[in-house]
Amino acid sequence: MKTVRFGKFRYVGDPANTCRIFNELEVDELVFLDILASREKREPNYSLLRDISSECFMPLSYGGGITSVEIAEKVLKIGFEKVIVNTAALRNPALIADLGKKIGRQSLIVAIDVRKGWLGQERCRGLSGRWNSGLQPVTWAQKAQSEGAGEILLTSVDREGTWQGFDLELVTKVVDAVSIPVIAHGGAGAIEDVSEVIKTAGASAAALGSMVVFQKKDMGVLVNFPETEQLRKALA
């Protein structure tokens, strides 16, 4: 499934099969998010995760319904390197510390979904954008780091699926506020966007969604990935 601003669900393909194509394209890392797990209050789909890890030979991260150390350990055991928490951590920040201690910081990503309100005020959202936690992104990022997050996956919900480029202001603000790596997500439409968010805004990595599953904006599904050489040049 692919979304625009966390809405407008569009079917992209069978998840395991899509991941298999990304494996053939030799993508650097794969972030797999089950955006309905927390809303539906359920655990991860372990058998799907097993299918993915048995045929994908790159670092894998999973988010969606990670509410306890036990669930996180189960996901890691399947062959994922990192788990991603958002809603459960917003509800109970101590979960970050628990997870960090048990599975190690390097295996723990805290996802921060940011949406702007009517007056432009930025707030962190849970439940795939539906719940406003009231927290500001910088404050929450610093809290997540001090609790034991190893990385931050920062999503601009307003840009997600729009192909308009990353929210550079938001990314810069969060990167400057923490020392752990920040993965920027939401808005990428071209390789120049990737280079800008890494070189100008200081993100450690960029996450791509629509750009790698559609031919172009509003066009058909085409799972793709930039060539290594092309990426190397863009980031040099």
Added chain:
Amino acid sequence: MGNIGSILNMLKWIGVDSEVCDDLPSLEKAQKLVLPGVGAFDHAMSRIRELGIFDLLNRKALVDEIPILGICLGMQLITRGSEEGEMDGFGWVPAETRRLPDSSGIKIPHMGWNLVTSGKESALTLGFEEQTRFYFVHSYAVFSDTPETCILKTSYGVDFDSAIQEGQIFGVQFHPEKSHRFGAELFKNFANL
């Protein structure tokens, strides 16, 4: 200790039989060994002693001389010891494990893809191309006493040994099981030894 599942997945995918050994009888039968590991140095060495496999591993490595591949922490365990802990390592390779130095613009742990450059020629790195890259996650790194045992080097703030070899004993700092065809090549080379 570490992600054994991912290694089994990769070996299965390239058509190599493997099983998990954690006791003496299963280990006794092994013709080749992969020693994985993620976590703390002393914790891993203590576990190896608790499981009662320390002496057998030494015999497999030094007397039977079967091929052994240490991955990540597994590579560090086959050095003399690590700055991370107090306990001795296996010491099969004349090298030691030290913390990656802090320097500006360098985030520790070293996490992500990085290139390797070749050191001493080895059967493990046969057919590697110029731009061969692997996935790394580590805060400590291995430094050989002499260039003789360094088969791949990587640069991250400092030049460290990303792969070492002493006879039939090998160690790699990166995760070949998470490194696409580059990792598959390495495992195939190891299986063909």
